[in-house]
Each structure stands twice: as structure tokens, then as C-alpha cells.
Amino acid sequence: MPIGRIPVQDVRPQVDGGLRPVASVVGEALDITASVFREGHDAVNATLVLTDPDGVEHARLMTCDNPGLNHWVATIAPERMGWWSYRVEGWSDPFGSWDHDATIKVKADVDTELMLEEGARMVERALAEVKRPKEAKALLKNVVTTLRDTAIDPLERLAAGTSEEVTAELRRRPLRDHVSCSPSYPLLVERERALAGAWYEIFPRSEGATYDPAHHRWTSGTFRTAANRLPAIAAMGFDVVYLTPIHPIGQAAKKGPNNTLTSTPEDPGSPYAIGSPAGGHDALHPDLGDWEDFDFFVSQAARHGLEVAMDIALQASPDHPWVQSHPEFFTTRADGTIAYAENPPKKYQDIYPLNFDNDPAGAYAEVRRVMQVWIDRGVKIFRVDNPHTKPVEFWQWLIADVAADHPDVIWLAEAFTKPAMMHTLGKVGFQQSYTYYAWRNTAAELREYVEELAGDASYYMRPSFWPTTHDILTPYMQFGGPAAWKMRAVLAATLVPTYGIYTGYELVEHVARPGVEEQIDNEKYEYKNRHWEDYEPGGAKEGQSLAPYLTRINEIRRAHPALAWLRNITFHRTDDEAVLAFSKRRTVTEPDGHQWEDVVLVIANTDPHSTRTTVVHLDMPALGFESHEGFIAHELLTDQEWAWYQDNTVVLGPGTDLAHVIHVKRYF
Amino acid sequence: MPIGRIPVQDVRPQVDGGLRPVASVVGEALDITASVFREGHDAVNATLVLTDPDGVEHARLMTCDNPGLNHWVATIAPERMGWWSYRVEGWSDPFGSWDHDATIKVKADVDTELMLEEGARMVERALAEVKRPKEAKALLKNVVTTLRDTAIDPLERLAAGTSEEVTAELRRRPLRDHVSCSPSYPLLVERERALAGAWYEIFPRSEGATYDPAHHRWTSGTFRTAANRLPAIAAMGFDVVYLTPIHPIGQAAKKGPNNTLTSTPEDPGSPYAIGSPAGGHDALHPDLGDWEDFDFFVSQAARHGLEVAMDIALQASPDHPWVQSHPEFFTTRADGTIAYAENPPKKYQDIYPLNFDNDPAGAYAEVRRVMQVWIDRGVKIFRVDNPHTKPVEFWQWLIADVAADHPDVIWLAEAFTKPAMMHTLGKVGFQQSYTYYAWRNTAAELREYVEELAGDASYYMRPSFWPTTHDILTPYMQFGGPAAWKMRAVLAATLVPTYGIYTGYELVEHVARPGVEEQIDNEKYEYKNRHWEDYEPGGAKEGQSLAPYLTRINEIRRAHPALAWLRNITFHRTDDEAVLAFSKRRTVTEPDGHQWEDVVLVIANTDPHSTRTTVVHLDMPALGFESHEGFIAHELLTDQEWAWYQDNTVVLGPGTDLAHVIHVKRYF
Numbered sequence A, B: 001m002p003i004g005r006i007p008v009q010d011v012r013p014q015v016d017g018g019l020r021p022v023a024s025v026v027g028e029a030l031d032i033t034a035s036v037f038r039e040g041h042d043a044v045n046a047t048l049v050l051t052d053p054d055g056v057e058h059a060r061l062m063t064c065d066n067p068g069l070n071h072w073v074a075t076i077a078p079e080r081m082g083w084w085s086y087r088v089e090g091w092s093d094p095f096g097s098w099d100h101d102a103t104i105k106v107k108a109d110v111d112t113e114l115m116l117e118e119g120a121r122m123v124e125r126a127l128a129e130v131k132r133p134k135e136a137k138a139l140l141k142n143v144v145t146t147l148r149d150t151a152i153d154p155l156e157r158l159a160a161g162t163s164e165e166v167t168a169e170l171r172r173r174p175l176r177d178h179v180s181c182s183p184s185y186p187l188l189v190e191r192e193r194a195l196a197g198a199w200y201e202i203f204p205r206s207e208g209a210t211y212d213p214a215h216h217r218w219t220s221g222t223f224r225t226a227a228n229r230l231p232a233i234a235a236m237g238f239d240v241v242y243l244t245p246i247h248p249i250g251q252a253a254k255k256g257p258n259n260t261l262t263s264t265p266e267d268p269g270s271p272y273a274i275g276s277p278a279g280g281h282d283a284l285h286p287d288l289g290d291w292e293d294f295d296f297f298v299s300q301a302a303r304h305g306l307e308v309a310m311d312i313a314l315q316a317s318p319d320h321p322w323v324q325s326h327p328e329f330f331t332t333r334a335d336g337t338i339a340y341a342e343n344p345p346k347k348y349q350d351i352y353p354l355n356f357d358n359d360p361a362g363a364y365a366e367v368r369r370v371m372q373v374w375i376d377r378g379v380k381i382f383r384v385d386n387p388h389t390k391p392v393e394f395w396q397w398l399i400a401d402v403a404a405d406h407p408d409v410i411w412l413a414e415a416f417t418k419p420a421m422m423h424t425l426g427k428v429g430f431q432q433s434y435t436y437y438a439w440r441n442t443a444a445e446l447r448e449y450v451e452e453l454a455g456d457a458s459y460y461m462r463p464s465f466w467p468t469t470h471d472i473l474t475p476y477m478q479f480g481g482p483a484a485w486k487m488r489a490v491l492a493a494t495l496v497p498t499y500g501i502y503t504g505y506e507l508v509e510h511v512a513r514p515g516v517e518e519q520i521d522n523e524k525y526e527y528k529n530r531h532w533e534d535y536e537p538g539g540a541k542e543g544q545s546l547a548p549y550l551t552r553i554n555e556i557r558r559a560h561p562a563l564a565w566l567r568n569i570t571f572h573r574t575d576d577e578a579v580l581a582f583s584k585r586r587t588v589t590e591p592d593g594h595q596w597e598d599v600v601l602v603i604a605n606t607d608p609h610s611t612r613t614t615v616v617h618l619d620m621p622a623l624g625f626e627s628h629e630g631f632i633a634h635e636l637l638t639d640q641e642w643a644w645y646q647d648n649t650v651v652l653g654p655g656t657d658l659a660h661v662i663h664v665k666r667y668f
Helices: A094-107 A112-129 A134-148 A154-161 A164-172 A223-227 A230-235 A291-303 A321-325 A360-376 A392-405 A419-427 A443-454 A475-479 A481-495 A547-559 B094-107 B112-129 B134-148 B154-161 B164-172 B223-227 B230-235 B291-303 B321-325 B360-376 B392-405 B419-427 B443-454 B475-479 B481-495 B547-559
Strands: A008-012 A022-025 A030-036 A044-051 A057-061 A063-066 A071-076 A082-092 A177-181 A185-190 A197-202 A210-212 A217-219 A240-243 A307-312 A341-343 A346-348 A381-385 A410-414 A432-434 A462-465 A498-502 A569-574 A579-589 A595-605 A612-617 A631-635 A640-644 A647-652 A659-665 B008-012 B022-025 B030-036 B044-051 B057-061 B063-066 B071-076 B082-092 B177-181 B185-190 B197-202 B210-212 B217-219 B240-243 B307-312 B341-343 B346-348 B381-385 B410-414 B432-434 B462-465 B498-502 B569-574 B579-589 B595-605 B612-617 B631-635 B640-644 B647-652 B659-665
Touching: A008 A082, A008 B419, A030 A044, A030 A082, A044 A071, A094 A112, A094 A154, A094 A164, A112 A134, A112 A154, A134 A154, A134 A164, A223 A291, A230 A291, A240 A381, A291 A307, A360 A392, A392 A419, A410 A419, A419 A432, A419 B008, A443 A481, A443 A569, A443 A579, A462 A481, A475 A481, A481 A498, A481 A547, A481 A579, A481 A595, A481 A659, A579 A612, A595 A647, A647 A659, B008 B082, B030 B044, B030 B082, B044 B071, B094 B112, B094 B154, B094 B164, B112 B134, B112 B154, B134 B154, B134 B164, B223 B291, B230 B291, B240 B381, B291 B307, B360 B392, B392 B419, B410 B419, B419 B432, B443 B481, B443 B569, B443 B579, B462 B481, B475 B481, B481 B498, B481 B547, B481 B579, B481 B595, B481 B659, B579 B612, B595 B647, B647 B659
Parallel strands: A022 A185, A197 A240, A197 A498, A240 A307, A307 A381, A381 A410, A410 A432, A432 A462, A462 A498, B022 B185, B197 B240, B197 B498, B240 B307, B307 B381, B381 B410, B410 B432, B432 B462, B462 B498
Antiparallel strands: A008 A030, A030 A071, A044 A057, A044 A082, A063 A071, A082 A177, A082 A185, A210 A217, A341 A346, A569 A579, A569 A612, A579 A595, A595 A659, A612 A647, A631 A640, A631 A659, B008 B030, B030 B071, B044 B057, B044 B082, B063 B071, B082 B177, B082 B185, B210 B217, B341 B346, B569 B579, B569 B612, B579 B595, B595 B659, B612 B647, B631 B640, B631 B659
């Protein structure tokens, strides 16, 4: 491929060489960079051409921020959703060349008349070759006359040709020679929730479930009773309420409490064993209510400012209607039976995995139909269970097909698997990914991992940080105590823009089933009434919930838009390897045009068992200061204020706080 | 773009996402890697498909060398020049899946008959769907029968289905499902000299030039007298003799000694001021001889095993014939004059730069014609002066056009400029690049730089290391003394496969023109008779030349093919920041098929002024050993042998040696 008269190289970001889109959200700043250079000494310049979803091109001059590396940059922040694209145009800059040479030579009185005449000819070209408004034309015509007017002092003529007005006009509507284009790279701009949000998970059947000790019987919670929990979730400041599967549950090989293989008819079973004669993925569990009840839940959530996310687990109980209606969606063994899930020699007889290879078109269409059922009822966020056990190309098709009609639908991949699969699911359309956060505990691990996520990976995979899940309770959380639970929530909520907790996190449910890194008496297999009322003022357990702490974290997130971005993170050095320090910075433009600088600094002791006294060495320019300046450090969790400088001593321990979240404020 | 049923991601190497070729030379090992993975637990496999210049495809199984990263690799070493390409095919592996599951389950007696029947069906498919030789068919048919023979012990039947023969056959001719291709990436394989060689520069006019003190007149050396120097250059072990420009020199504004602006008619002028009434770039300087003499020089070089490289400096003296015949090849100023070279306010009135924009087609064709003149006379290597002052797209066109007829032509870019231009010149066709080696002096600088060059950059830019040039004499070389000159030659000759020296290097010509990092009395502006005979045995300066040292270096290079490769380098840790340690390792296959392992270890003290005693900590696996093993360290410059282990003390200083070059030998 021809290199072009003015080479444009290394346009970034790009995902898979431009085969897949760079991901961004509305209003998110994105630096487009390129290496643009030319032979010899003449001036070179670069234009970023951004094409909006309607195909309209928007050109802007780029800035050379590193001449030694010929590195050019322009920052964009697309203001609406859709498929954008960008390219970089390198060009020879006759005005820049003349400006540089003439300024040196005329001042040294070398070739003075020649240089001024060449300037006049250059401006004549700029007039002839580029369309300009009338005033600009008049300005440039005057310049031509002045440049040639030998009655005037040459330095004055030079000044006329290089004036601010002329420079501004020739930057706005430049004379460009040898324009050379890079390839065009796709950019998919999605809604802000694709990047930032606070999630709260519930098992709807648990919320409002009641136990009758006389008869040893549970009554399931319903959409109506679960809706009663919504005000509390909203009051804590969450944005998304995510429901584990709400479909009918199979009876075949139903699991008992704590994942036992035997169950009684009283056991509700795992909601991940989807499908019964009552229906499959497009149906509601009869105990939870009917469609009206579901719609009520969704509308109540909206009333409280919460979006509903649904759990999509594409697998079937042996009782799923698909087993009869679509046996081709499953794998049939040599003996004619349908294959259940296995990890040889272990068998999971309550689950039939889907097989998309027997009838891809049929299986794809059926899943697409199911998705539309929920989209039509107002659900626009889907948390996908184990997407890495289905063909990647299936997700690529499904997400694109849904997006064609519903570009506001967001998919979160629960793919706790190897990096290649996780990253590729991001590349093919998942807006968000659970990450390895639960297993990144030391300061060094966290820094390395977040630098990876906020670096090149950020262009196709958006992280969602969860300190625990209903499947994950690491030894760190089992034994870290409430201090660890608070600190891990702070880090999840501030390191990346999207984080979430599973219900019960606020109660520090840290006891694991022996031998398994998962909660004991896991809600997956039984009802759980947490008696939230006990934690209310005057209740028996008042003060024992982390809810107020989580509420404060979410308040801070809402007040500080810097925390809603990912790539704006900077890590700072500390003298203690257990202490992590990082900041986020963002220039915020209010709807009225007012701009302000939001800077948040987080410092956390990742060792929940001991107090660390250490010095934090701040990268002052990253906070917007000169090295010698000071600032007001407003600790937002405790509402304290300190005078801070480049190097500051912090004391962080389980007895006081493991984390500071600091609003960095200028003195004036 | 669809992701494919079995995703294949991150195929490497690739240059500019496959827009430009990966560069390699005949016989050079090249690892092709990819990330290949699939959903769920079934077995995945990968095939590298290499397409040769005739379009014939060669498939080979890849190896998964890092299951956690789903990283697959195959090493290729194309055996002939031309445009190759490669792609990676990911596929589902029914044999692998069955082998894994059946081995576990049959041994645990779980689903035994079912697993064996599924194995039989899988082998039946392997028979039906893949063409095989008769014996392989017989083998697999037997396996089918055995797998189904309930009279035989199930473990025996399993063993039959998973035997070495069956595995080998199903690796050689696998049953592949869901084959998914990566894009195809171009690979340009060039001749070995494009990667490896030792160069020696001369000014032909200096070799055999004589001075008549009586009349204060020089007589120029000629191609015939310069040819007398060839045996000595060949005896030192060089591969390429490179001539500074040999064309007629202009008289206009001719430079005098030491780059002075005034000259006498006796001064020969700079050979870079090309063109006079005697001719231009397609002509010979009359003082050097005629075409017969030139042909004699080239043929004598070949007789001594030397290739001739010519210096191509595309610029003109005001006396160049092009100024009259092709004024459109230059820039005409507003006053009608032709523009000379400038760096405002400085003027270089002896040089007219070419302008390729007035008549690109004409200028390109004329340069192409000139190149053919030299190619037709047997010159196949061109050292291009300042290629970064001509349009990059011109070089791309020229090199490709020449290569279409003469794929053995090699171009070395003398582009001492910013990285973007240097790298891009490599991407558009230059086989070699001078580098920043002259300015990389500390051990840390050298390591960082060579790791860059031997890393991703190696796929499009091959380094050529020169400790000095006729334009570059760094303070390090001015003041390092002979010890530095020896050590810098060793490093140049061993860090990368191509290195070179300018004539006089062996005489440690270290005196700079005051205020300039360039030799005093530079040969660019005057004749220089070095009286080589003085350094011969019995001569007045016997023992004062580094020629024997350089000879030994080149002997070592020839005896050790590991030094002819670039990417096979490993750096080792030392306790002294001045001491650099690295090794190169290569499995060498002799024409008779015999294979041996060549391992060379270099340790250098980069501080030429003090002796350093330090410990070198060897990465033993990189040398082919276990950590606890020992080896014979054969120091090749001094012919000493030591018993070495993982950690070894070295003493390196100007009093003894600054560098060890060690052949790493096994005890047995």
C-alpha cells in the first residue's frame, strides 16, 4: 500500500488494526494520536477528520505535542451515540514553511525581498485555492499588497504576513499541499452507562421471602415484595439493580442448600437451572408473579432512578421446553441421550449446555426472540452468565443484531476465564466485563492490572469491579474483616467507573462454605431473608451495616465526574508497598458551558490487618499543580481538610480508615 | 468483520496491521504466534499456513506454548527469497476432545461404552473426511474395529484409540471442525546479506593517492590503485566494500579542507557535491578512471569475496547536467534562481536539493535509469545518503521497482533523524538502517536500544552499527582511547548482524575538528594517504593498527552463525552498571543435515577509563543449560578457557580487555 506523500503512521487508538471499533461513550474524551512527518525541513501539519453517524465530516487541526517523536494529537468527545470513524490527514504546510523561514531570514536581512514576494505568492494561493468568507478574503488581499509594498519597512511587511489574524485564518482554513490520508478507523460511541455506573444485585425471591417456623416452610419473595427494597437501593445511590435469573426452575436433579445433590420439594433450586413446564428463558418463575408484577417492578425501579439489569444464563434444565421443542439446540450423545454439562469425570446433571453448531440460524433466532421479550418490557441491560461457554461469533451476531434496533442495550460479560477470551468478548460487542479484580489484592497487583485496563485494553473492554460475587468469596474477603470490605468497595468504586456489589455485601457476609471460595448458605440454592429492618435506626442491628458507608461512596461518585472515566487515572508513588495511591482528573463542562477541573485522589492501605504510616509522593503535574505548590486535601469520607504538598504522611489502618478519598482543591 | 467460529487473534509478527510485509532473510528462524481459543472445554488446535512465492500452501500444526494465554507458535525459516504470506487457522479438534475426555472417563469407568463408541464414530469421520494413504487408512479402520470390540478390555480399546501411531496420523492429517482463518500477512524474504555482513568504507581517491611535496600537489587515487587495497580489506574479513560517491564533482562553491568555504583548484572537493560538465550520477569522476577501470575494481572485489556498495547521494552541484537538462528536478525561487540547500539563515551554495514534486514521474524515471546503470555493472548494494530529505513515497516506489527485476538489491538508509522517519524508511523497503548506535554508550542505553531493535522493530528495520562515520566522531570516541575503539567494534559486530567501519578506524583516528563532532582533516574534503605499508611487519608503525583485532572479530563472526541473527539475543544481569552482558544462540543446520547449537556470550565494560571487577549472573536456560550446570567458556579474542557457572567474576579494563567474546561450550 502506498505510504503517501506525507506519511501518517501509527494512528491510535485502533482495535485489531481497524477491523473492530474503538469503544467510547457520549462525552468521553478520547485522544486520537498519530505520527505525521515529512522529508526535509519544510513544515508539516495534520488534520483529524471525524465522520459522524450521518456521514458528515468534521475536520480539526491536530497539535504536535512531541516534535522528537513527530507525535500529533487531537482530543475528541463525540456528543452522540452511533458509529463514528476517524482518519488523520498529513499535509505540507506552505504557510508554516514560509512563516518559519521568512521570520528568520527577513530579520537577518537575508533574501528579504525574495522572501516577502514568496510570501505574497503563498497568500495568493491561499486565496485562490481555499474558499473563505468575505472578511477573510479582504484580510488576505491586504496582506498580499502589504508584503509587496516596498515603501514599507520589511519588518512591518513580515509582521503583516505573520500576524495573529493571518495565522488564525490560515489555521482555520489552511492551504494544504500533498494531503495524505491514513486509513479510516471505526469508533462506536455508546451511552454513558456503558462506561460508568454503580450496580446492586438481588435475588428477587429473597426480598420479602418469609419463613414459617411452625411448618418449616418458606414463602417466596415476589416482584412486588422485591420492589419494596428498591427505595433502599436507590437511597444508597446505586444506578442499576441487577436480578439473578427470574425464569422457571427445573426440578430434574435440582440442587439443595449449599450445592448439595439432593433436595426436597421445599427447596427453591438454583435459578441458573432454567426451564420447567412453566416455561423457559422467555417466562417468569410463577412464584415471582406475573407479567404485570414484573412490569410493576421495572416501573418502580425507574421511578427510583434505577435501571434493571437481567441475568442471561443460556443453559437449560432438563425440564426446559427447548428440550422437547428444539432438541437440535443440544448435543445428542451416541446413545441418543442429551449431553448434560461435564468436566470429566464430574457431571452436572441439572444442566444441559446449548449447542449452537447443529442449527446456528435457528438457535440464534430463538435467543434473539427471547431477548426481544425483555427489551420490549423495558430491560436494556443484560448481565450474561458464562458467555465464554458459547461461541464468540454467536455473541458478535446477537449483540450487533440487537444494537441495530436498540443501540442503548448494554451487555456485561461474566467471563471469569483466560484473558484472550475476556478481551475478545469486549472486541465483539460486550460493553462491560467483570474482571480479575476479586483476585487482585496487593497494591502492586492493583496498579499493574488497572494500568492494563486503562491502557490499550480500554479501547475495547470496559471493566466492572466486584469485590465479591455470589460465586466468589476470596480468602482476602473471608478473613479481611469489615475494614477490608469497606476498602475493597472504595477501590472498586474509584479505580474504575463501573462497580457493583451483591446484596449482603453491606452485611459483610464473609463466611465461606468449607472448602469452597463461595458464601455458606448461598442464596443460589435457598431463600434468604436478611431482615433489613433490623439495621434501621432503632433496630437490633443498628450500626452493623456498611450501607451508610456505601451510600457515601456513591454520593462521592456522583459529585465527582472524574470518577466516571477510566483513562484519566494516574498512580502515585508511596514508600510502603501496601499503600496504593492514585488520582483521576477531568475537565467538566456544565450544560451552561461553565468549565471546572475535578481532581480526586485515593489512597488505600491494602493490608487490612495492620496500620501503615508512610509518605505518599504526589505527581503534582498530574493533579494540575507545580511541584512546589500546595493544595487543600478534602477527605470526603470523613469530611476532614488538610494542607497538602508534594510529599504527605498518611496513617491508614483498620482501627481508623484503610482508605482516603480526597477532593483535591486549589487554595484560590 | 466476523470473529470466526474459533477466534484467532493477535497474529504476530505483523507490520502496520498487515499493510506492509514482515522482513526476513533466507534461512532465518521466525516465530509466528497467535492467540487461538474457543468457548467451553472442547479441544482447540491451530495450523500455520505458509504460502510460498509460487502460491503453494504449506500447512503445519502449531504448538500451544502458553495455555493460560492461549498462545500458539510455529517457527518457520523460509528457504528462498520472495513474497511469502502466512495465516493462522484455528479449529475445533474432535480427536483432541475425545482423547482428553475418554482417557479420564474410561479409566474411571464412567460412560465407558459410550465413550468408546463415540471414539469409533470420530475415527470414522477422520477416515471419511480426510484423504489418507493406504496404510493410514488401514490403521484407522483397525482402530474403529478395536474400539467397538466388546470382547476386548476397555482400557486396551482406549489404548488403541489413543496410541502414538493414531495420534501421529491424526496430527499429520487431522480431522478439523469449524476451521477459522486469520487474515493473511505478507512476508518478504530477502537474501542473507540484507541481514548480516561486515562493511568497510573507503574513499577510492584516497587509496593510492600520492603527494608530491616538491610541487605541493596531490595525484588522485584511481579505481586501479584502490583495487590494490582490496586484498587487505578481504583479509580483515569484511564482506562489503563501500565507496563514497565516485561521480564528477562540481566546481561551483567547492568546499576546501575542513569544510571551509574557500578552495583552491588543487582541492578535490566533496564527492557529495555531485555533477560537473563531466557528468552526473551516472558518470565516473575522470580522476578515478573509466568504465573499464570501474569494472576492474568490481571484478577484483568479487575475486576477493567482497561485494561493492555504492553511495547514492541524490543532490546536485550547481554544475550538474540536470540543472540544464532538467531544471524541473529543482525548486525555482520567485526570482527565477534555483534554490540551493538552506537551513535558514545558513546557506549551502554548493548543493541544489532535488525537488520531486514538480515532475514526479520524470524525476522517478531518471533516478531509476541512473540506478540501472550501476546495477548493470554489478553493484547490488546501495548506501543511500540522507534518504530522509527525499519523499518517502519516492523510495517506496524506487525500491519496489528495482526489486521487481533485481530482488537481490540491498539498500542501506543513512537516515540519522527522528525515529518515525527511520522506522518508516524500513517499512517502505530499505533493508538496512544506520542507527543511533554511535550515541548509545552506556550499558543501559545499549541494552534498551538493542531490545527495541531486536523486538517489534526487527520485523521491518534491520540495524547496521557503525562506531564512527565520516560525519560522526562522538566525544566518547574522541576521548575513549584505543580501548574504546576496540570495544565499540566488538559491540557493533556482535550486538547486531551487520556492522561497519570507515577506513582509518583501525588507526584510531580520533582527533576532531575543533567544535565539530567530525574528524579533523576529513577525507570528505581532501586526499588522504594513510601509508598502510607503515603498519605492515617491519614498518615504522608496526603494531599500531587495530587491523589484527578487527580481523579476529570478523573471524569470530564467520565461525559463529549465532552472530548473524538479530532476534536471538538475550541480555544477562551484571552487578556493575557499566558492564554489559548478552548472548546469542542459534541452532545451525549444516547442508548435510547435521545440527549443532551455537552459543556466544559477550561481556563488555562500557567505561573505557576504568577497570571494573564484577559478577555476571547468567540466564542459564538462555544458554541452553540448567541453573546448576557449568560450561567451558572459551574466550575467543584471547583464546583462553575457563570453567564457568551461573555466576562468574569478570575483570575488564583498558589495561587488559574491555570485552570478552566467549564461545559457550558443553563439557561433553
